[in-house]
Amino acid sequence: MSNTLLDVRGLKMHFPITRGVLFERQVGVVKAVDGLTFDIREGETLGLVGESGCGKSTTGRAILQLHRPTEGRVIYRGQDLTRLTHQQMRSYRRQLQIIFQDPYASLNPRMTIGSIIGEPIGEHGLASGTEKEDRVYELMRLVGLNPDFARRYPHEFSGGQRQRIGIARALALEPDFIVCDEPVSALDVSIQAQVVNLLDELRERLGLTYLFIAHDLATVEHISDRVAVMYLGRIAELAPCDELYRNPKHPYTRALISAIPIPDPEVEAKRRRVILRGEVPSPLDPPVGCLFHTRCPIAQSLCSQEAPMLEDHGQGHLVACHFPEG
Amino acid sequence: MSFLHVDDLHVHFVTDRGSVRAVNGMHFRLERGETLGIVGESGSGKSVTAMAIMGLLPMPPAVIPSGRILYEGHDLLTHTAAKRRSIRGNRVSMIFQDPMTSLNPFLRVSRQLTEVLEVHKGLSRKDALRRVIAMLERVGIPSAAQRVHSYPHEFSGGMRQRVMIAMSLLCEPDLLIADEPTTALDVTIQAQILELLNELKHERGMATILITHDLGVVAGATDNVVVMYGGQRMEHSSTANVFRSPCHPYTQGLLKSVPRLGRTGERDKLYCIPGLPPVLTASAKGCPFAERCDRVQAVCSEEMPGDTSQEPGHEVYCHAHATEAAS
Numbered sequence: 139m140s141n142t143l144l145d146v147r148g149l150k151m152h153f154p155i156t157r158g159v160l161f162e163r164q165v166g167v168v169k170a171v172d173g174l175t176f177d178i179r180e181g182e183t184l185g186l187v188g189e190s191g192c193g194k195s196t197t198g199r200a201i202l203q204l205h206r207p208t209e210g211r212v213i214y215r216g217q218d219l220t221r222l223t224h225q226q227m228r229s230y231r232r233q234l235q236i237i238f239q240d241p242y243a244s245l246n247p248r249m250t251i252g253s254i255i256g257e258p259i260g261e262h263g264l265a266s267g268t269e270k271e272d273r274v275y276e277l278m279r280l281v282g283l284n285p286d287f288a289r290r291y292p293h294e295f296s297g298g299q300r301q302r303i304g305i306a307r308a309l310a311l312e313p314d315f316i317v318c319d320e321p322v323s324a325l326d327v328s329i330q331a332q333v334v335n336l337l338d339e340l341r342e343r344l345g346l347t348y349l350f351i352a353h354d355l356a357t358v359e360h361i362s363d364r365v366a367v368m369y370l371g372r373i374a375e376l377a378p379c380d381e382l383y384r385n386p387k388h389p390y391t392r393a394l395i396s397a398i399p400i401p402d403p404e405v406e407a408k409r410r411r412v413i414l415r416g417e418v419p420s421p422l423d424p425p426v427g428c429l430f431h432t433r434c435p436i437a438q439s440l441c442s443q444e445a446p447m448l449e450d451h452g453q454g455h456l457v458a459c460h461f462p463e464g
Numbered sequence: 465m466s467f468l469h470v471d472d473l474h475v476h477f478v479t480d481r482g483s484v485r486a487v488n489g490m491h492f493r494l495e496r497g498e499t500l501g502i503v504g505e506s507g508s509g510k511s512v513t514a515m516a517i518m519g520l521l522p523m524p525p526a527v528i529p530s531g532r533i534l535y536e537g538h539d540l541l542t543h544t545a546a547k548r549r550s551i552r553g554n555r556v557s558m559i560f561q562d563p564m565t566s567l568n569p570f571l572r573v574s575r576q577l578t579e580v581l582e583v584h585k586g587l588s589r590k591d592a593l594r595r596v597i598a599m600l601e602r603v604g605i606p607s608a609a610q611r612v613h614s615y616p617h618e619f620s621g622g623m624r625q626r627v628m629i630a631m632s633l634l635c636e637p638d639l640l641i642a643d644e645p646t647t648a649l650d651v652t653i654q655a656q657i658l659e660l661l662n663e664l665k666h667e668r669g670m671a672t673i674l675i676t677h678d679l680g681v682v683a684g685a686t687d688n689v690v691v692m693y694g695g696q697r698m699e700h701s702s703t704a705n706v707f708r709s710p711c712h713p714y715t716q717g718l719l720k721s722v723p724r725l726g727r728t729g730e731r732d733k734l735y736c737i738p739g740l741p742p743v744l745t746a747s748a749k750g751c752p753f754a755e756r757c758d759r760v761q762a763v764c765s766e767e768m769p770g771d772t773s774q775e776p777g778h779e780v781y782c783h784a785h786a787t788e789a790a791s
C-alpha cells in the first residue's frame with residue numbers, strides 16, 4: 139500500500155452567518171465541514187462527491203489553508219499545515235495547487251491568458267524569456283487551447299475555454315497535489331474526456347495526487363482510485379472506486395447513483411426519477427442523529443436519535459449508517 | 465408564426481487582432497411549451513447566441529452583420545433599448561452560465577432578489593421577500609428564510625446557481641434561456657430543478673432554451689436539439705432523432721465521448737475527438753469540423769456544406785452525409 143500524502147483529522151470549518159447593514163449581528167453558524175477524517179495516498183486520485191453545498195469546496199480549500207480550519211489537522215508529508223503561518227505556508231504553495239470551480243472569478247481580467255498561465259512560472263523562477271513562453275505554449279496545447287490565443291484576454295473566451303486556462307495555470311508548477319474542484323463540468327464532453335485523460339496521464343507521469351471534486355459520477359468513476367461521498371459536512375461513505383459503484387451501502391450513495399441522467403431519451407422517458415423526498419436539512423441546524431434521516435427512504439427510529447459512526451465494513455469500505463445495505 | 469424564431473443570425477467580435485466569427489447562421493424556431501436543447505463544442509457560440517436573444521451582447525466589440533430574432537413576430541434586434549429592457553424583465557429571462565453576471569457580490573441576496581419583484585411586479589418589500597423565500601425553497605435552498613440574507617460568496621457554487629435560477633423564475637417568464645443551469649449541481653438536486661422547469665413548461669407553457677454539455681440532461685429534458693460546432697449548426701432535429709440516429713460526424717464523436725458508468729477493470733482512456741478546436745477567423749472556409757473529422761472529403765475544407773438532410777425534420781450539414789447517402 140502506498141504512503142499517505144495527506145492525513146486529514148477531525149477537520150471542521152464553520153462560518154458565521156450575519157445580517158444587518160450597519161451593525162452586523164451573527165444569526166447562526168454554517169457547519170460547512172464538521173469533522174472529517176480521511177487520508178489521501180501518494181499517487182492516488184480520491185474522488186469527492188456529494189450534494190451541492192455539502193462542503194466539498196470548503197474541504198478542498200481548508201486542506202490548502204485557503205480557509206483556516208476552525209478545528210482539526212491537515213498533515214502533509216509529516217507537517218501539520220494548520221500550524222504554519224502564512225509566511226511558512228508560501229513555500230508549500232508550489233506543491234499544493236487548486237483548479238477552481240468557477241472559471242470566471244479566478245482569472246485576472248486585465249492579464250492576457252499567456253501571462254496568466256506564465257505568471258506562476260516566473261514567480262517561482264522556473265523559467266523566463268522564450269523558455270517560459272515555450273512552456274506556456276506547451277501547457278496551452280496540453281489542455282486543448284490554441285497557442286494563437288495567448289495574447290487574448292479572459293473575457294474573449296467561452297466558459298469552457300476559461301476553465302482550461304485555469305487548468306494550465308495549475309499545472310504550470312508541476313505540483314505534488316492538486317485539488318480539482320469540478321475541473322471539467324464547464325466543458326463539452328469531448329474536451330472533458332481530453333482533460334480527464336490528460337489529468338490521469340500527468341498523474342502517472344509526474345506522480346501527482348488529486349482530490350477530484352465533481353458531480354458527474356461517471357467521470358469520477360473513471361478517474362478515481364477511491365471515492366468519498368459527503369453529506370452535510372461529513373463523510374457518509376468512502377470506498378475503493380469499484381466497490382463503491384458496485385456495492386454502495388449508504389442509502390444516500392444509492393440515491394445518487396440512481397439519479398444519474400442517462401444519455402438516451404427512451405431510457406429517460408421511461409425512467410422514474412428518484413427524487414429524494416423530505417426536508418433538505420440545513421448546515422445551520424443539522425438534524426439530530428443521522429444527518430440523512432430526514433430524507434432517508436429506509437430510516438428507522440434509531441436514526442433520528444443516534445448518529446451512526448463511520449465504520450469499516452472490510453477492505454477499506456467505510457460507511458456511516460445504522461442500516462447499511464448490500 | 466413561431467413564438468421565437470432566430471433567423472440566420474450572425475455575430476462577430478471585432479478586435480484589434482481581427483474579427484472572430486462567433487455565430488454563423490444560427491437558425492431555429494421555438495414554440496410555447498417547448499424545450500430546445502443547444503449542445504456543442506465549448507466555444508461554439510451557444511452563450512453568444514443566448515446573449516444576442518437577450519440583447520445583452522457588448523456592442524462593440526460584438527456586431528450583428530445580419531439576422532433576425534423574431535419574438536412573437538417582432539424583430540428584437542430593431543427594438544429600442546427601453547422596449548427590450550421591459551421584455552427582458554417581464555417576459556424573457558436568462559440563467560447565466562456565470563453566476564456573477566447577475567449577482568452583485570456586495571449586496572445581500574435578499575436585496576437583489578426582492579428588487580426584481582419590486583421593480584417588475586410592483587410588490588412591496590415584504591411581499592416580495594415572502595415570494596423570494598418561497599422560490600428559494602422551491603429550488604432547494606435549505607433554511608431559505610435565514611440564508612436569504614447572505615452575500616453571494618457565502619453560498620456554495622451550486623447554491624449560487626440555484627439563487628440565479630430562483631431569480632430568473634421570479635417574474636414568471638414566457639421564455640427562459642438557461643445557460644448551463646445545472647453544471648454545479650449534484651444529480652439529485654439537478655433532477656429536482658429539471659422537474660421544476662418541466663412543471664413550469666406544462667403549467668404555464670413556458671418555452672425554454674436549455675444550453676448544456678450534459679447529454680443525459682438533454683436526453684431527459686428537451687424536445688428538440690441543435691448541435692453546434694464552430695459557430696454553426698451541424699445537426700438539428702428532434703431529441704429522439706439526434707440520439708437514436710446521429711448523422712453528423714461531430715454529433716457522433718460527441719456521443720461517443722460521453723463517459724459511461726461501469727468501467728471494467730483497468731482504467732483505459734476515455735474516447736475523445738482528436739485535434740484542437742478551430743480558430744474562427746474571417747479567412748476560415750469550408751466545414752469548421754473538417755480538420756478533426758474522420759469522414760472528411762476533399763470538398764470539406766473548401767466549401768461549407770448546406771443542409772444535406774436525407775429525411776424531413778432532420779437537418780444535417782455535412783458533405784459526407786450527402787455523398788455517403790447517394791452511393
Ligand SMILES: Nc1ncnc2c1ncn2[C@@H]1O[C@H](COP(=O)(O)OP(=O)(O)OP(=O)(O)O)[C@@H](O)[C@H]1O
Binds near residue numbers: 505
Ligand atoms: N467579448 C468577446 N470578444 C471576443 N471574442 C469573444 C467574446 N465573447 C465570446 N467570444 C468568442 O466567441 C466564441 C463563442 O463563445 P461562447 O461563449 O458563445 O461559447 P459557448 O458555446 O457558450 O462555449 P462554452 O460551452 O464553453 O460556454 C468563442 O470562441 C469566444 O472566444
Ligand SMILES: Nc1ncnc2c1ncn2[C@@H]1O[C@H](COP(=O)(O)OP(=O)(O)OP(=O)(O)O)[C@@H](O)[C@H]1O
Binds near residue numbers: 168189191239650
Ligand atoms: N465564505 C463563506 N461564508 C459563509 N458560508 C460559507 C462560505 N463558504 C461556504 N459557505 C457555506 O458552506 C457550505 C458548504 O459550501 P461548499 O462551497 O463547500 O459546498 P460544495 O459542496 O462545494 O457545494 P457545490 O457542489 O454547490 O459547489 C454551504 O452551505 C455554503 O453556503
Ligand code: SF4
Binds near residue numbers: 389441
Ligand atoms: S443511518 Fe438511517 S437514516 Fe441514516 S442513512 Fe442509514 S438508514 Fe438512512
Ligand SMILES: [Mg+2]
Binds near residue numbers: 196239622
Ligand atoms: Mg463547490
Ligand SMILES: [Mg+2]
Binds near residue numbers: 296511643
Ligand atoms: Mg457558454
